Amino acid sequence: MAPVITLNAVDYAIIAGYILVMVLVGYSLKKYMKTGEDFFLSGRSLPGWITGLAFLSANLGALEVIGMVANSAKYGIATVHFYWVGAIPAMVFLGIFMMPFYYGSKVRTVPEYLKLRYNEATRGLNAISFAIMTVLMSGISLYAMALLFKIMLGWPLTGSILFAAVVVLLYVFWGGLSSSIYNEVIQFFLIWLGLLPIVFLGLKEVGGFAGFAAKLQETLLHSVKYLGTSNNPLGVDWFGVVMGLGFVLSFGYWTTDFLVVQRALASKNLNSARMTPIIASFPKMLVPLIVVIPGLVALLVLPEFSQAALPTADYNSALILLMKHYLPNGLLGLAITALLASFMSGMAGNVTAFNTIWTYDIYGSYIKKGQPDSHYLKVGKYATVFGIAISVGTAYIAQSFPNLMDYMQLIFSFFNAPLFATFLLGMFWKKATGWGGFWGLLVGILTAAGHFILYKAGVLTYHSDMAANFYQAIWAWLADFVVTIGVSLFTAKRDPKELVGLVFGLTPKPKADARWYARPAVWGTLAIIIAIILNVIFW
Amino acid sequence: MNDKIETPVAEKGMSQGHVLDLKLPIGWLLSAYGALLTVYGLLTKKEMYAISLGYNLNLIWGILMLAIGGGFLLTAFLKKDKRAR
Numbered sequence: 001m002a003p004v005i006t007l008n009a010v011d012y013a014i015i016a017g018y019i020l021v022m023v024l025v026g027y028s029l030k031k032y033m034k035t036g037e038d039f040f041l042s043g044r045s046l047p048g049w050i051t052g053l054a055f056l057s058a059n060l061g062a063l064e065v066i067g068m069v070a071n072s073a074k075y076g077i078a079t080v081h082f083y084w085v086g087a088i089p090a091m092v093f094l095g096i097f098m099m100p101f102y103y104g105s106k107v108r109t110v111p112e113y114l115k116l117r118y119n120e121a122t123r124g125l126n127a128i129s130f131a132i133m134t135v136l137m138s139g140i141s142l143y144a145m146a147l148l149f150k151i152m153l154g155w156p157l158t159g160s161i162l163f164a165a166v167v168v169l170l171y172v173f174w175g176g177l178s179s180s181i182y183n184e185v186i187q188f189f190l191i192w193l194g195l196l197p198i199v200f201l202g203l204k205e206v207g208g209f210a211g212f213a214a215k216l217q218e219t220l221l222h223s224v225k226y227l228g229t230s231n232n233p234l235g236v237d238w239f240g241v242v243m244g245l246g247f248v249l250s251f252g253y254w255t256t257d258f259l260v261v262q263r264a265l266a267s268k269n270l271n272s273a274r275m276t277p278i279i280a281s282f283p284k285m286l287v288p289l290i291v292v293i294p295g296l297v298a299l300l301v302l303p304e305f306s307q308a309a310l311p312t313a314d315y316n317s318a319l320i321l322l323m324k325h326y327l328p329n330g331l332l333g334l335a336i337t338a339l340l341a342s343f344m345s346g347m348a349g350n351v352t353a354f355n356t357i358w359t360y361d362i363y364g365s366y367i368k369k370g371q372p373d374s375h376y377l378k379v380g381k382y383a384t385v386f387g388i389a390i391s392v393g394t395a396y397i398a399q400s401f402p403n404l405m406d407y408m409q410l411i412f413s414f415f416n417a418p419l420f421a422t423f424l425l426g427m428f429w430k431k432a433t434g435w436g437g438f439w440g441l442l443v444g445i446l447t448a449a450g451h452f453i454l455y456k457a458g459v460l461t462y463h464s465d466m467a468a469n470f471y472q473a474i475w476a477w478l479a480d481f482v483v484t485i486g487v488s489l490f491t492a493k494r495d496p497k498e499l500v501g502l503v504f505g506l507t508p509k510p511k512a513d514a515r516w517y518a519r520p521a522v523w524g525t526l527a528i529i530i531a532i533i534l535n536v537i538f539w
Numbered sequence: 540m541n542d543k544i545e546t547p548v549a550e551k552g553m554s555q556g557h558v559l560d561l562k563l564p565i566g567w568l569l570s571a572y573g574a575l576l577t578v579y580g581l582l583t584k585k586e587m588y589a590i591s592l593g594y595n596l597n598l599i600w601g602i603l604m605l606a607i608g609g610g611f612l613l614t615a616f617l618k619k620d621k622r623a624r
Contacts, residue, residue: 010579021568050561182561201592328587330579330597
């Protein structure tokens with residue numbers, strides 16, 4: 001099959017420039033990596049704007065961008081729920097209410113918090129499931145990248161996989177979390193600069209928002225209006241959107257996934273750590289601009305998405321086809337580089353989260369305890385090599401899954417959705433006990449698995465896969481919540497003295513910064529207000 | 540937004556932090572891209588831009604990126620200058 005896009009020397013120069021800068025940044029960070037904290041947590045030294053942009057970009061992977069453009073072509077403006085309902089409230093909640101316990105308790109990882117708050121077993125369960133999840137995710141992003149570049153540019157599959165793996169290995173091995181975070185910040189700028197030309201040209205060609213209104217179906221143009229029943233493009237009713245996406249899945253992901261929380265832990269002080277997700281929430285609100293508009297434009301300008309072709313259209317190709325449709329060589333190279341950067345940073349993010357969890361929560365807790373810091377630094381570096389090697393392996397396993405986005409969502413609803421109940425009770429209910437936490441989490445994961453089996457067997461039916469996914473998350477969360485409370489009532493309570501700094505009500509409130517403009521609560525409230533206004537505008 | 544808000548770091552024995560100023564690599568990368576696209580935009584013919592609705596996007600976007608990259612470099616150098624004094 002002939003490649004969809006042909007690149008020239010200028011495009012390749014742009015791609016090469018990015019690789020060169022990444023490797024150089026990694027190399028120049030090498031001399032700062034003296035302790036475990038340097039390597040795993042950037043020495044807790046980064047300013048809020050850097051960790052904030054990295055917090056956002058760690059999530060804005062290429063799969064996410066391509067998938068959200070596809071969703072927009074399929075579901076229309078309702079895709080904004082993934083941002084304004086499904087992200088902003090959770091990010092603000094993390095910054096204002098949860099970060100004082102994460103950063104304030106000086107834990108290095110999310111499982112470590114679970115150990116302090118609950119018990120060793122809860123930590124073990126979370127650490128092992130998270131480690132498996134991250135290498136799977138990193139393998140998926142590696143495979144998706146190689147597949148995309150094969151179809152689009154004709155690059156060989158194995159060549160892309162190995163090349164990306166080696167580049168990521170070099171810069172993470174040298175610069176640890178700092179390399180990964182710096183790459184994410186650079187990626188943030190590249191994604192906007194690479195995709196905005198498509199947005200402008202698309203709006204110009206279809207005649208702006210008035211053009212959408214005139215030419216598109218009414219149901220594709222509203223975010224909330226058709227959510228009364230599940231008879232809308234999403235196939236989900238308002239309860240599923242608000243509870244499943246807005247509450248359980250979104251809070252589960254943004255507040256407990258170590259991949260994003262680790263960025264905030266790298267901040268230089270508590271105020272920066274709290275500001276990290278809140279700073280990220282502002283550009284996050286604007287992301288629909290670069291995914292929803294291209295999705296709608298694709299419906300109007302691409303012959304592949306005309307009314308006649310629609311039933312068989314491959315929505316995931318929408319973004320790539322738009323790049324081919326609008327971008328001349330030169331800018332094309334920039335857009336490809338933006339995708340490459342977000343694939344690589346997605347992988348690097350997973351690898352840095354993996355090596356940290358592996359070193360602190362698995363190796364340092366169960367395999368070899370009490371070694372000097374230099375030993376763990378070395379282990380972390382080799383865990384990077386090991387993690388990337390497994391990712392390359394899982395990349396080939398991922399080949400056998402037909403729909404990668406569904407697969408990723410599924411993994412999240414298994415592990416993150418119940419975990420949020422464990423955290424909510426852990427941080428805000430002082431009577432939750434160690435074993436309550438463990439059994440709640442385990443039953444939550446099993447509930448998700450049980451729901452999945454019943455849905456696949458046809459016992460449970462929903463209007464769409466997305467609805468099934470949202471309700472699966474709700475059930476898993478509820479099971480965890482109920483079981484944690486139930487078991488806690490019958491098991492030994494923790495001494496409240498041990499829980500100081502870990503639980504709301506037993507912890508002194510962080511002192512508010514004297515300057516109002518430096519307070520997380522002020523910016524968080526502003527973010528929520530803007531998100532509400534945006535929802536009303538696109539109602 | 541809040542990188543100027545610095546409260547003293549409480550922990551003792553912490554590392555010096557990473558003094559690499561990220562504004563520099565971002566600034567250099569974007570400026571280099573901007574310069575390359577601008578020159579390429581000047582050298583290429585109009586026909587190439589039929590797909591981008593007739594706009595010479597390489598030129599326009601190149602100049603924009605030069606400005607953004609330059610902005611990053613400028614703030615980085617001004618900050619350094621201030622620190623040196």
